Amino acid sequence: MSFTSITVLLSLAMGAPSWASQAAQDFLSANIDPTVSPREDFFRYASGEWLRRNPIPEDKARWGIWNVASDETYARLRTISEKAAARMAYRGSAEQLIGDVWATGMDSAAINKQGLAPLKLDLDRIAEVRSIRDLIDVVAMLHRRNMLTDNYFVRQRVLFDDGVERDEIDSNQRIYSLSQGGLTMGRLAYSATDSPRVKVQNAFREYLFRTFLRLHGDRGKARASADAVYDLESRLAAGSEHGDMSRRMRTADLGQLAPTIDWNRYFQQIGVTRIDAVDVRQPGFFRALDSLLRAASLETWKDYLRFWLIKVNAPFLDDGTYGEFFAYKSAVTGQSQPEPRWRRVVWQEKNWLGLPLAKLYLDAEIPPNARSRYRSVAEAIREAFRERVEHSDWISDSTKDSAIHKLGRLRITIGYPERWIDFRTMPLRRDSYVLNMIRSAEWFHDREIKSLNTPIDKEEVDLHPSIGGDAEYLHSSNEVRxxxxxxxxxxxxxxxxxxxxxxxxxxxxxxxxxxxxxxxxDASGNRVDWWTAADAAAFEKRTQGLVDQYNELMPLEGLHVDGRSTLRENMADLVGLRIALDAFKKTEQFKKNVRVGGFTPLQRFFLAYAYARMGHERPESLAARLRGRGAYAPDRERVNGVVANIAEFYEAFDVQPGDPMYRPERARVQVW
Ligand SMILES: [Zn+2]
Structure with a gap:
């Protein structure tokens, strides 16, 4: 599937193929590069014009239809939020929650006028800290707002991390876990001497200084506080451990691990009523933390709390405070400009009020007739897959039955949410953006803590569903979303x-x-091997063909695709296209064979497949991805590598022996 400039010249000389010249004003034909033949390079043919019109932006390594889709989703969520804010909806409704967050989040005049005033009560509380007990009370208060720190940039929580998780020992139960935390930079960054990390260290020192200057108003005092907090975090980092040393212990034993903390009081403050066992991820860290609590001065601890209070709330505060936060973030991530305010507010809504936002999105963007159409499409594809498995001649009846049973039990969710929870007690208002975020964080925290002693409900509502984004398959629940x-x-x-x-x-x-x-x-999502040894071996043999095929592809000179690491996704591409085509062949459009936009139904089917996968990437980034043995093959290979295994593709575009897209029949792979 090599592609050279000579082939471009050749196809130019031969003129555009007949189906391209017949295509008029159709969105599929609008993306086609007529100078490339589908027999040479189907991907370039199908999406060449789109790629030319959509170059990779300066600040991006990769760009594709999924970016355009994400931009579209953001624009729609903006409209949805504006409409919600324009209404005065009843308490607890999706409109009220989103409307209140949007109205306060977009009011930059009020946000700037308020400055740090919304945090005054918290700052006063820190000023009144007289003991380690008071200090831990403030930590508990901040831990009730844990959600706010859960973004991609601020990874750790103040002092240490805690949370309610699915118990790995008994997947029907939950467990409370404690892990190390409290660091602004990575564990090893504090003592690093290489220049990129020294640059980050300096940016962190500057951020501390700016924050304390804002709080104390005195340069000398600000410098001293900045140095002391930097030193404190360095010592916490030195006490941090590498990896997970998970140890299950009785709550009573926590007192031996870190006796300076009154754990019962802490649990009470975060709302835990009954707790017997705790999963401590890094016991060594808690021992180190305990001695540091006694060793460092209370004044330094108070400054540490002040800094963390400002840092985790910075995205919701005035431009000055946010700018200082962003300057540090920029030193770490390389992002040169903050995104516009509206995009940042939508991002927060998407992440923390995902359920109400998803409900509004569903109502506005995916009408019931569209949902039901795609549900039928999904069922037609499921049925096509079932038939393929049923007619496969290489597995035993018992494995076949289990596979068909699993397909039958597969849950397919199209558009979220299917269920709703009662939000009437979430106290959002139109007074302050940061206070709204704190209120929702505390509300979600308290809800989660209450669930600690209840068994896990497999049908539980997803509180933070993905919106407009990627579809996914979940092994543990055998579910497509x-x-x-x-x-x-x-x-x-x-x-x-x-x-x-x-x-x-x-x-x-x-x-x-x-x-x-x-x-x-298996069908319920449990990890069990339900294959006979002979069937597993037969499956392995078929998949090896796919591994070999991708191993041979060379997207960049000297760099091959890793057929093994990309196997799972390549297989889903190949089988997915195969069963979608089987299902499509049962439709009226296929049977009547009517051309649309100048293309036969079969041609349109393959063009649409390429349409949903249009994208390109800078060579440096592509090289890094190939060397890193990621899970996904490059965009072009994900199209060309798949269609070349499907017999109907040859028929659709008259691909003949000798064409670069041609693969002899014996070299084509079929898994199912
Ligand atoms: Zn996938």
Missing amino acids: VPDPVPPGLRDQQLDDATVYGATWLGHEIAHALDSEGRYY
Whole structure:
């Protein structure tokens, strides 16, 4: 599948193929590069014009239709939020919650006028700290707002981390866990001497200084506080451990590990009523923390709390405070400019009020008729997969039955949410952005803490669903989730079946249920091997063909795809396309074989497949990805590598022996 400038010249000389010249004003043909033949490089043919019109932005390493889709989603969420804010909806409704966050988050005049005033009560409380007991009380108060620090940048929580988790020993139960935390930089960054990390150290010192100057108003005092807090975090870092040394202990034994902390009082403050066992991830850290609590001065601890209070709330505070936070973030991430305010507010809504926002998105963007159409498409694809498994001649009846049972039990969720929870007690108002974020954080925290002693409900509502984003398959619940089934950039509900079946990710996600990883999980999502040894060996042999195929692909001179690391996704691409095509072939459009936009149904099906995967990447980034042996093959290989295994592709575009896209029949792979 090599592609050289000579082939471009050749196809130019031969003229555009007939189906391209017939295509008029159709969105699939609008992306086509007519100078490339689909027999040479189907990916370039199908998306060349789109790639030319959508160059990779300066500050991005990769760019594709998924970025455009994400921009579209953001724009829609903005409109949805504006509409919600314009209404005075009843308490606890999605409109009220989103409307209040949006109205306060977008009011930059009020945010700037308020400055740090909304945090005055918290700052006063820190000023009144007289003992370690008072200090831990403030830590507990901040831990009730844990959610606020859960973003991609501020990873750790003040002093240490805690949370309620699924118990790995008994997956029906939850367990309370304690882990190390309290650091602004990475554990090893404090003592590092290499220049990139020294640059981050300096930016952190500057951030501390700016914050204390804002709080104390005196340069000398600010410098002293900054140095002391930097030193305190360095000592916490020195006491941190590498990895997870998980130790289960009785709550009473925590007093031996870290006796300076009154653990019963702490649990009470965060709302835990009954707790017997704790999972302590890094016991050594808690011993080190205990001695540091006694060794460092109370004044330094108070400054540490002040800094953390400002830092975790910075994204919701005035431009000055946020700017100082961003200057540090920029030194760490390289991001040169903050995103516009509206995008940052949508981001917060998406992450922390995901359920109400998803409800509004669903109501506004995915009407019931679209949901039901894609549900039928999903069922048609599931049925096509079942038939393929049923007719496969290489597995025993018992494995076949289990595979069919698993497909039958697969849960397919299209558009969120299917259920709703009562938000009427979440006390949001139109007074302060930062206070709204704190209120929602505390509300979610208290809800989670209350769940500690209740068994896990497998049907539990996902409080933070993904919106408009990627579809996924979850092994542990044997479930496909598709937040938004409509292909990116195509809101028109009148799409022809060829486009819908070709572009959908449903086939790919459903195929994951029986892929190289999915085969290790049963119909209920338990990890059990339900394959006979002979069937497993036969499966392995078929997958090896796919591994070999991708190992041979060379997207960059001298750099090959890793067929093994990309196996699972390649298999889902291949099987997904195969079963979507099987399902499509049962539609009226396929049977009547009517051309749309100058293309046959089969041609449109493959063009739509390429449409949903249009994208490109800088060579440096692609090289790093290939060397890093990631889970995904490059965009071009994910299209060309798959269609070349499907017989109907040859028929659709008249691919002949000798064409670069041609693969002899014996070299084609079929898993299912
Ligand atoms: Zn996948």
